[in-house]
Amino acid sequence: MTELSPDASGDMLRQTTARALRDLLTDAARAEIAGGAMPKALWSALEEFGLPYALLPEEAGGFGAPLAEALSLLSVAGERALPLPLADTMLARFLLAKAGVAAPPGMLTLAPGGEVVLDGRGRASGWAWSVPWGRHAAAVVIVSETVGGPVIFAAPQFALKVEPGVDIAGDPSDTIRFEAVATAPASFTALEARAAGAATRALMIAGALRAITAMTTQYAEERKQFGRAIGKFQAVQQNLAALAGQSASAAAAADLAAEAVAAWGAGLIPAVAAAKVRCGEAAGVGAAIAHQTHGAIGFTREHRLHHYTLRLSAWRDSYGREAEWARYLGAHLFAAGPEGLWPALTAL
Amino acid sequence: MASFAFPSPPLSPESEAFRAEIRAFLRKELADRAPIERAQSWNGVDAAFSRKLGERGWLGLTWPRRYGGHERSALERYVLLEELLAAGAPVGAHWIAERQSGPSLIRYGSEAQKLAILPRIAAGECFFCIGMSEADTGSDLASVRTRAVRTGEGWRVNGAKLWTTNAQHCQYMILLCRTGPIDPERRHAGLSQFLVDLSLPGIAIRPIANLAGERHFNEVAFVDALLPPDALLGGEGDGWAQVTGELAYERSGPERFLSSFTLLVELIRVLSPAPDERAQIAVGRLGAELITLRRMSRSVAGMLQAGADPALEAAMVKDLGALVEQAIPEVARDLIADGPPTQASRDFAAVLAYTSLHAPSFSLRGGTREILRGIIARGLGLR
Numbered sequence: 001m002t003e004l005s006p007d008a009s010g011d012m013l014r015q016t017t018a019r020a021l022r023d024l025l026t027d028a029a030r031a032e033i034a035g036g037a038m039p040k041a042l043w044s045a046l047e048e049f050g051l052p053y054a055l056l057p058e059e060a061g062g063f064g065a066p067l068a069e070a071l072s073l074l075s076v077a078g079e080r081a082l083p084l085p086l087a088d089t090m091l092a093r094f095l096l097a098k099a100g101v102a103a104p105p106g107m108l109t110l111a112p113g114g115e116v117v118l119d120g121r122g123r124a125s126g127w128a129w130s131v132p133w134g135r136h137a138a139a140v141v142i143v144s145e146t147v148g149g150p151v152i153f154a155a156p157q158f159a160l161k162v163e164p165g166v167d168i169a170g171d172p173s174d175t176i177r178f179e180a181v182a183t184a185p186a187s188f189t190a191l192e193a194r195a196a197g198a199a200t201r202a203l204m205i206a207g208a209l210r211a212i213t214a215m216t217t218q219y220a221e222e223r224k225q226f227g228r229a230i231g232k233f234q235a236v237q238q239n240l241a242a243l244a245g246q247s248a249s250a251a252a253a254a255d256l257a258a259e260a261v262a263a264w265g266a267g268l269i270p271a272v273a274a275a276k277v278r279c280g281e282a283a284g285v286g287a288a289i290a291h292q293t294h295g296a297i298g299f300t301r302e303h304r305l306h307h308y309t310l311r312l313s314a315w316r317d318s319y320g321r322e323a324e325w326a327r328y329l330g331a332h333l334f335a336a337g338p339e340g341l342w343p344a345l346t347a348l
Numbered sequence: 349m350a351s352f353a354f355p356s357p358p359l360s361p362e363s364e365a366f367r368a369e370i371r372a373f374l375r376k377e378l379a380d381r382a383p384i385e386r387a388q389s390w391n392g393v394d395a396a397f398s399r400k401l402g403e404r405g406w407l408g409l410t411w412p413r414r415y416g417g418h419e420r421s422a423l424e425r426y427v428l429l430e431e432l433l434a435a436g437a438p439v440g441a442h443w444i445a446e447r448q449s450g451p452s453l454i455r456y457g458s459e460a461q462k463l464a465i466l467p468r469i470a471a472g473e474c475f476f477c478i479g480m481s482e483a484d485t486g487s488d489l490a491s492v493r494t495r496a497v498r499t500g501e502g503w504r505v506n507g508a509k510l511w512t513t514n515a516q517h518c519q520y521m522i523l524l525c526r527t528g529p530i531d532p533e534r535r536h537a538g539l540s541q542f543l544v545d546l547s548l549p550g551i552a553i554r555p556i557a558n559l560a561g562e563r564h565f566n567e568v569a570f571v572d573a574l575l576p577p578d579a580l581l582g583g584e585g586d587g588w589a590q591v592t593g594e595l596a597y598e599r600s601g602p603e604r605f606l607s608s609f610t611l612l613v614e615l616i617r618v619l620s621p622a623p624d625e626r627a628q629i630a631v632g633r634l635g636a637e638l639i640t641l642r643r644m645s646r647s648v649a650g651m652l653q654a655g656a657d658p659a660l661e662a663a664m665v666k667d668l669g670a671l672v673e674q675a676i677p678e679v680a681r682d683l684i685a686d687g688p689p690t691q692a693s694r695d696f697a698a699v700l701a702y703t704s705l706h707a708p709s710f711s712l713r714g715g716t717r718e719i720l721r722g723i724i725a726r727g728l729g730l731r
Contacts, residue, residue, distance in 0.1 A: 217728050231730040240728055241721035245664050248352040252647065253640040255356060270639075277636035323629050330623070330632030338617035342434040342609075346367070348639055 010069035017073050020049050021080045030307070033083050034170065038136040043084065043107055051086055052107075055094035067262035068255075074200050075254060078207025078315075081307035083171055085109045085133040087200035092141035092154070095193055099152045099186045106138035108154070111176070112197055112319045116144035116151075123180040124153050130318070134174030135162045143186055143193035150190055151183040168317060169310035188264070195272040197319040199257035202272070202279040205315050206254035209247040209282060212290040212308050216243060220293055236293060243289040250282035256348065271348045273329035280322040283312040352661060352727065357646035358653070360423040370431040373404070378435055384698040386436020387610040390603050391564055391706070393517050394438035395475075401439075402472025407446050411454060416467030422653035426646060430602035436610045441517055445469045447601065448594050449476035449522050453543070456582030456590050461543055465520070477515040479523035479544065479568065480591065482508060487719045490535040490588065494525040494570060496542060502577045503527075503542065505550075505570040513713075515553050515566040521546055524587050539587030542579045550574065560705035598714050600648035600662035605641040605669035607710055608676035611703040612638075615680045618696045630679050637672040641665065660727040667720040670711040677704040 029042045046052060053061035054070040063070060074087050085107060092108035114128030124144070131140055139154040155178040167173035186193075217240055220231030230236050257275035260268045287309045291298050298305040316322075336344035377400070378386070385392060401407050409425040411417020432439050450469045453462055468474035485491045494507025507525060515521065521544045528538025546553070550573030555563035582590050612634060619627050644665050651658040680700055687693065711717040725731050 213728075217730065220730065234722070237725035237728075237730050238718065238721045240730060241667070241724035244352055244724055244728055245668050248354060248661075248664055249640050249644065249668055252354045252644045253636070255354075256639070256643055259356065273632065274636040274639040277633055278640045281633075281636075322633065326629045326632030326636065327625060328632065329635050330628030330630070333631055333635050334616060334620060334623045334628060337620060338613045341613055341616055345635065345639055345642065346430075 010065055010072060013063055013065050013069060014072060014076050017049075017051065017076045018079065020045075020051075021077065021082060025080050025082065030083065036172075038107075039084070046084070046086065047106075052089040053093060055090045056097055060097060068258040071199070071203060071258040071261060072255070074203035075207035075210070075251070078204030078209075078311070079211045081208055081211070081311045082204075083169070083307070083311065085137065087204060088132050088137075088197075091196055091200055092139075095143060095152060095186075095188075095196070096141060096154065098188065099184055101152060101154070101184045104139045104154060104156065107133065107136060109133050109137040109140050110193070110197060111140055111142045112194060114142050114144060116142065116146065118146050118148070118151070118183065119180065122151075122183050124151065124155075124183045125179040125181070127175065127177045129175045130165075130167070131174050131176050132167075132318070133172045134160070134176045135164055135172055140176055140178075143188070143190045145190045148185075150186040150188065152186040152193075153181050153183040155181045167314040169314035171314060173314075192264070192268055194319060195269050196261050198276040198325065199254075199261045199272045201315040201318050202250070202254040202257045202275040205279040205283045205312060206247070206251040208308050208312050208315070209243075209250050209286045212286060212305065212312075213240075213244050213247040215305065215308075216240060216290045216293045219298075223295075230293070239289050239292060243286050243293075246282040246286040246289075250279045250286070253278035253282075260348075267348050270329055270332045270344070273325040273332070274348065276320060276325040277322045277329065280316045280325075283316045287312045352664060352724075354644050354647040354661060355650065357643060358423060358650040360421065360427075363421070363424045363427040366424050367427050367431060370406075370428055371435075374431065374435040374437060378437060381436065381438075383436075383610060383614050383695045384702060385438070387614075387699040387702045388438065388440070389433060389436060389607050389610065390443045391440050391562075392436075392438030393440040393514060395441045395472075395517070397438050398442040398472035398475070400472070401442070402470060407442060407472050408450055408466065408470030411450065411466060411470065415454065415462050416470035418470075422649055423646075426602070426649040430606065430642070433602050433606040434609055440514060441475050442469070442472055443603075444478055444513070445474060445476035445518075445520075448478065448598055449520070452522060452541070452581070452590065452594055455593065456541070456586075457543070458578065460578065461581070465543070474520065475514070475518040477512050477518040477521045477546075477566075477568075479509045479512060479521040479525075481511045483510050487716055489524070489591065490539070492524055492526055492539065494523070496523075496525050496527050496540065496575065498527075499574070501574060503575040503579060505542070505544075505573045505575060507570050509568040509570075511556075511565045512553075512568050513565050515546065515568050516555055516563075518546060520544060521568065522581060524591055527584055527587075536588035538585060539591075540584050541581040541587045541590050542575055543581045544573075544575060544579060548573055548575070559708065560702065598662075599666040599720075600645055600652075600658065602642070602645055604666045604714075605638060605645065605672055607673045607706070608703045609638075611676050611680055611699050614696045614699045615676075615683065618684060618692050627683050630683055634672065634676060634679060637668075637675070641669050641672060644668070660724065663715065663720045663723040663727075666714060667717060667724065670717060673710045674707045677707050 056062035058064035088109040092110045096103040111128035111131045116124045116126040139156045141154045161177040163175040253275040257272045260271035408417040409420045496503040496505045523542040523544045527540040552569045554567045648658045
């Protein structure tokens with residue numbers, strides 16, 4: 001299903017993915033998605049390439065790369081401001097596999113939040129919100145806490161009542177209702193699943209920041225005012241250095257999150273919390289500098305910067321804003337106490 | 349355009365075993381130190397403590413054995429440094445000698461200089477200061493005017509160094525000065541470094557009070573000071589290259605994001621056991637910054653261990669680190685309301701005052717924010 005050798009290194013995997021996304025994500029495809037259509041051909045091509053299965057073991061269709069490396073493909077997706085639920089499908093498949101539940105074919109998505117009640121036969125009814133691409137997904141995967149412990153289930157599209165909505169980027173972010181869907185016990189908590197979702201956003205933010213750093217630097221070298229490239233002005237240089245710092249710091253935080261998801265241990269929540277906070281802040285500061293440098297042209301939908309600003313804003317919101325994760329991390333550090341603060345930091 | 353890559357910090361099981369040993373030592377050794385003493389971080393000078401570290405073999409950890417070192421890894425040294433700083437150990441006496449002067453001697457010193465000095469640094473008996481800045485030379489280091497002139501007996505030095513931290517506690521300075529004519533076309537030429545014994549005649553040290561009222565930095569005046577011929581460090585005229593080579597070591601270490609760490613510890617202490625949501629969020633945000641910076645800083649340590657030259661990444665760590673160090677007092681003061689004094693609140697107030705009054709220096713020392721961002725902009729290809 002893929003041209004990659006089983007022992008492909010992370011770098012090679014990322015480069016091949018970057019090329020594939022560059023070729024597939026044409027302006028026409030972007031326009032089709034922005035128009036609200038399900039880009040069937042594009043999604044089929046991603047399936048063909050194998051990306052939605054990247055987090056699975058090789059025998060289940062994965063690339064055979066270590067999990068943290070496979071997760072890093074999401075930063076490549078971020079570099080292209082990918083307006084598709086690739087992360088959601090990858091993660092939904094990963095969590096279903098982790099719980100030993102068979103996954104339906106096609107585009108899947110994961111619900112970042114929802115309310116679920118189980119009937120006497122363990123069937124779930126309830127609703128979920130902010131579901132990326134809920135209207136187009138073959139099934140929505142939900143992890144929920146119940147009295148009997150966490151459960152996981154995939155609510156198929158035919159069982160859903162969908163109220164369409166959009167996120168700040170204008171991408172589908174739907175409310176869904178479902179009744180009497182069969183569940184299975186999950187070996188992980190709903191918070192852990194939410195953290196894994198937050199980690200995917202951190203990785204995509206890091207990729208998008210890398211892209212806008214390069215794009216903005218290039219623009220500053222080309223755009224001339226007062227007879228010279230604006231990148232020659234110290235005020236602009238200082239801003240771009242700050243942007244590069246935000247980008248590098250977000251990348252380091254996102255790598256930490258990827259490693260924490262791969263390890264899936266006691267460090268998962270605090271590490272992802274740190275990463276989502278850092279990447280969310282970096283997204284805000286970074287996008288602001290990119291716009292400041294690009295001037296009026298960057299504030300148009302004609303310029304490609306808007307693809308990035310929109311997704312940075314959406315991913316920043318998705319799976320918990322900075323304050324939500326800062327509170328988890330803060331509570332964790334307070335629980336460690338003054339003498340335990342440093343050991344808690346060095347444990348990550 | 350440079351990529352500013354921060355690869356995953358290398359795993360180092362032997363460093364983690366070492367960490368436990370260091371924590372046990374510090375718990376015992378620093379048990380009686382008040383928060384305000386811990387808050388001094390790498391400003392705190394305690395020669396006896398430095399000697400104790402030397403006795404344990406914890407100075408010059410990575411240096412060759414023949415120079416008194418212990419040939420352990422850069423990653424183990426990183427763990428030692430971050431544990432010392434996080435615990436608020438008084439490391440100021442030996443800090444510069446161990447971080448910077450010793451490694452410079454190893455790279456550029458003569459065999460005689462190395463044998464004479466390095467074992468004493470490793471023993472915690474010999475401290476160094478940095479003779480770079482002058483009254484008219486801050487960020488523009490190439491403009492130094494202190495001059496050494498070759499004479500029949502060695503070198504005669506005239507001029508004055510300024511903002512020289514801890515000079516009054518040190519036996520030696522590594523001096524950057526002019527040995528050749530000023531050449532406007534080649535501003536970095538004609539500079540040399542010297543190993544200066546500060547007890548020589550013609551050298552006067554005058555402490556200068558800082559914003560917090562402490563006397564850490566000094567003016568060091570040279571009036572016809574005569575240095576022996578073998579005081580030259582490295583090559584005559586190579587001073588600029590030698591100085592800039594030190595910077596990756598100087599800029600990426602844990603001291604670049606832990607300067608305010610004691611304040612965060614004390615903040616958590618006074619807000620415990622029932623922090624409100626606002627405090628949790630504020631501390632969580634700072635924690636996220638520190639966790640990320642620590643990862644970046646360890647990544648640079650890994651690059652140094654692997655023999656790479658992460659000068660750009662080091663500049664970035666220092667730039668981002670200073671922002672966090674300066675944010676901690678701003679956040680801390682906002683979370684604590686005025687109220688009836690208790691022992692804990694007095695301790696906290698003292699640490700807050702200390703850290704707040706040192707915060708302006710965090711984005712000045714070791715390269716100003718503007719200089720660091722200029723270096724990063726050069727890495728981006730803009731200059």
